[in-house]
Amino acid sequence: MKSYIPFVLNFTIPDLLLALELGIFVHPDPIFPFPGAYVRGLFRHFGSFGGKFSMALMFNTVAFAISAQCYCIMYRYAMLMDDLRIFHGMLRPTTWIFVYIGKFTFAGVNTYVLYKMTLEGDAATDDMISLYPRLASSYEGLNIPDISNSVLIYMQESVDVFTLSALAVVFIGFFTAEFVSVGCIYHILKKLEEKRRNFTERTYRLHRQLTTVLAFQLATPVLFIMCPITISLVCQILNSGFNASLGQYAILSLDLYGAANSFITIYFVKPYRVYVLRKVSKLITFISCGLYTKDMIDVNLEATSRSYNQPRKRANSVNPASFKAEMAFKPRTSIQCPYVY
Numbered sequence: 239m240k241s242y243i244p245f246v247l248n249f250t251i252p253d254l255l256l257a258l259e260l261g262i263f264v265h266p267d268p269i270f271p272f273p274g275a276y277v278r279g280l281f282r283h284f285g286s287f288g289g290k291f292s293m294a295l296m297f298n299t300v301a302f303a304i305s306a307q308c309y310c311i312m313y314r315y316a317m318l319m320d321d322l323r324i325f326h327g328m329l330r331p332t333t334w335i336f337v338y339i340g341k342f343t344f345a346g347v348n349t350y351v352l353y354k355m356t357l358e359g360d361a362a363t364d365d366m367i368s369l370y371p372r373l374a375s376s377y378e379g380l381n382i383p384d385i386s387n388s389v390l391i392y393m394q395e396s397v398d399v400f401t402l403s404a405l406a407v408v409f410i411g412f413f414t415a416e417f418v419s420v421g422c423i424y425h426i427l428k429k430l431e432e433k434r435r436n437f438t439e440r441t442y443r444l445h446r447q448l449t450t451v452l453a454f455q456l457a458t459p460v461l462f463i464m465c466p467i468t469i470s471l472v473c474q475i476l477n478s479g480f481n482a483s484l485g486q487y488a489i490l491s492l493d494l495y496g497a498a499n500s501f502i503t504i505y506f507v508k509p510y511r512v513y514v515l516r517k518v519s520k521l522i523t524f525i526s527c528g529l530y531t532k533d534m535i536d537v538n539l540e541a542t543s544r545s546y547n548q549p550r551k552r553a554n555s556v557n558p559a560s561f562k563a564e565m566a567f568k569p570r571t572s573i574q575c576p577y578v579y
Contacts, residue, residue, distance in 0.1 A: 241329055242310075242313060242314075243298035243308045244334075245306075245309055245313050246310065248306045248309060249303070249306040249307055249309070249499075251306075252299050252300075252302040252303035252306055252497030253303055253495065253499055253500070254496060255299050256296065256300065256303065256492065256495065257297045257493060257496050257497075258297060258497055259279075259292075259296055259299060260296070260492060260493045261279075261493070262279055262280060263280050263281050263292070263295075263297060264277055264279045264292040264295070264391075265278040265279035265280055265281045266278070266292070266391060267342050268485035268486070268489070268490060269348075269383055269390065269392075269486065270377075271376075271377055271380070271387075272366050272383075272392070272483055273392065273393045273394075273470075274362065274372070274389055274390050274391055275390060275391050275392075275485075276389070276390050276510065277289050277292050277388075277391060279292075281389070282389040284389070285389060286358040286359065286389065287388045288389050289390050289391050290352070290356050290357060290358070290391075290393070292352050292391055293352050293355075293391045293393075294345075294349040294352045295347055295352065295452060296434065296492075297352055298344075298345040298348055298349065300463055300492070300495075301344065301411065301494075302341060302345075303343070303459075303495070304411075304412065304415050304459050304463070305341065305415060307415075307452070307455060307456075307459070308309065308415045308418055308419050309328075309337075309339050310452060311418075311419045311422045311423060311426070311428065311452050312328070312418070312422055312537075313325075313328055313485035314422070314426055314445075314448065314449060314452065315422040315425055315426050315429075316430040318426060318430065318433065331517075335571065337521040339513065340417075344473075348404075350402065351404055351407070353495045355393055355394060355494065356391060356392055356393060356394070357392045357393075357394050358387075358390070358392065359385075359393075362385060362392040362481070363382070363385060364389065365392070365394055366380060366382050366383075370382055375504055385515055395487060399465060404453050408464075408467055408468075412459065412464055416456060416460075419452075419458065420456065421450065423449065423453045423456070424446055426449050427446075427449060428440065430446060444507075444509070444510075447506055447507045448506065448507060449497070450506050451502055451503050451506045451507060454574060455499050455500050455502055455503075458495055458499055459495070461491070461498075462491040462492060462494055462495035463491070463492065463495055465491065466486075466487060466492065468492045469484060469488070470484075470488060470532055480489070
């Protein structure tokens, strides 16, 4: 399972990077109902280049995350195949080099297309002026914002070859990755049943839990990425504008994508769930009783353990270490915090 670590990191890093982009580096602030957003994050210091780069970076990060999820599923399928040549081939450094060459080539093409789709400065202002008569009839009190000293991401309303290219990349690339992933999930579950006798019960259960996690994670790109992107592109094609609810939904959905993947992993994989619950329990104990109660708790546990082990018959059947660990998570009504009077 150690060979799975690079694939997990390759999947986790884009999730973390997307959250950092939305919260720190880009921090988009939508301009309703115009198809754009101010760049409030650190990239605003790069001027007009920061706006164009922000759009390309977020789009490519999402593409990297979806492709990395597909790689994780392919890894688990290759690991269960009778012929392990594909599995060993996926672990070779040469394979990773070619994969990343392809990913960065794809990112370069996407960056060029998105660069042509975004407007800046006077071009963005002119587009807002052209949209104003149509949008003013639906939004009372609408004013054209002053963007002269602002860095923004602004998508042009006209449907041209670049918009259609972006639409094709989003849908064809996404559904190809989903189709491959669903097929691999089906064959993984089938192979697990065929080879169940070759695994211990614990190993089989862990494999099945990890596969279930990946299966549920296939739905997160649909809910948190494809839905807001599709709605945005449809609004752009129909020239219907963006309202506040739609813009906030798009940003929150993208930001929740990584959190949803992490929550699914922790919830469905028992070792992860137990580990997190133990850490949360220790944190709650620390917050509620403070550092100075640690010795008090240990003394109380030792006394309880000695009194529990006094009967000779029960002492032979109780492991003090396991008993101490068990008691550590039970409510301790007799423990008083030193700073509570």
